[in-house]
Amino acid sequence: SHKRSAQELLCQLRNQVKVQTLGTQQPPFNTQEWAMFLPSQNLSQELGSLKNCAVVSSAGSIRNSHLGREIDSHDAVLRFNAAPTSKYQSDVGKKTTVRLTNSQVMASDEFRFLDSPLYGEGILVAWDPAPYSADLLEWYNKPDYPIFTRYKEYRRRHPSQSFHILHPAVQWQLWEVIQENTGEEIQRNPPSSGLLGALLMMSVCEQVHIYEFLPSRRQTDLCHYYEKFQDAACTMGAYHPLLFEKNLVKRINQGSDLDIFQLGRATVPGFQSLNC
Numbered sequence: 001s002h003k004r005s006a007q008e009l010l011c012q013l014r015n016q017v018k019v020q021t022l023g024t025q026q027p028p029f030n031t032q033e034w035a036m037f038l039p040s041q042n043l044s045q046e047l048g049s050l051k052n053c054a055v056v057s058s059a060g061s062i063r064n065s066h067l068g069r070e071i072d073s074h075d076a077v078l079r080f081n082a083a084p085t086s087k088y089q090s091d092v093g094k095k096t097t098v099r100l101t102n103s104q105v106m107a108s109d110e111f112r113f114l115d116s117p118l119y120g121e122g123i124l125v126a127w128d129p130a131p132y133s134a135d136l137l138e139w140y141n142k143p144d145y146p147i148f149t150r151y152k153e154y155r156r157r158h159p160s161q162s163f164h165i166l167h168p169a170v171q172w173q174l175w176e177v178i179q180e181n182t183g184e185e186i187q188r189n190p191p192s193s194g195l196l197g198a199l200l201m202m203s204v205c206e207q208v209h210i211y212e213f214l215p216s217r218r219q220t221d222l223c224h225y226y227e228k229f230q231d232a233a234c235t236m237g238a239y240h241p242l243l244f245e246k247n248l249v250k251r252i253n254q255g256s257d258l259d260i261f262q263l264g265r266a267t268v269p270g271f272q273s274l275n276c
């Protein structure tokens, strides 16, 4: 079969994945109650158009990278889940413009989502591994984790912080693109937060640097830079089609292999920079 070029892949991503956050137009969110909670602007309106953006994976191999200053020099920085900056600034920077969190982090007591100051900086975006159909009502009645109750509770406690929910169609449209560009059948599990975050930034930024998603020479079994836990599956994937996601990013990378090796940095163009 025909193997798509980098340009074709980028255009496929741009055309097949509609990056959108929940608004109050579609049921069941078209109620007065939800109008009080959901932001009136969608995420891309809120962020506007940005030039250089950084996506910081939580991989253990970003330790000792000394990339903090470089990461902070971007116009916007996206981080994931419970990934901290304090104590790790010299490696991961301290700026947080967007934090993308999965619904497990929102729901489990362990992460203190409702009251930890970790989540208080920047714009929050949450997502839930909704059922494949991406039917909003079906999902609303039976999310993987209680994303809606936690979202409302967070908004009540932190009413001035911007907080979006990713439309579940995004993850499945992205899954389709991964599957269409992979030579084997992959499981119908959603892509990792990592690829979702990269895509989110590609939809609003001119250029995106993705750090330590494609492992550098610092590659290690250390799962996260902020924990002691070791498991190679964090980098290679178990539930998420992480290996296939990484192959995709490798194919659209416009930076050099040396940048990946030395810095763990991949460079991809934003959608607005493409001629499709």
Ligand code: NCC
Pocket: 056, 057, 058, 059, 060, 080, 081, 082, 101, 102, 104, 105, 191, 192, 193, 194, 195, 212, 213, 222, 223, 224, 234, 235, 236, 239, 240
């Ligand atoms: O681990 P996690 O992701 O929070 O990491 C964020 C993103 O960074 C990339 N990554 C991370 C570690 C590593 N060694 N290599 C990497 O490439 C991945 O792209 C990853 O998505 C998630 O995707 O939301 C995930 O969340 C965790 C977990 O829920 C949270 O960290 C909270 O502890 C999942 N782990 C478990 O469920 C046990 C993980 O599978 C994916």
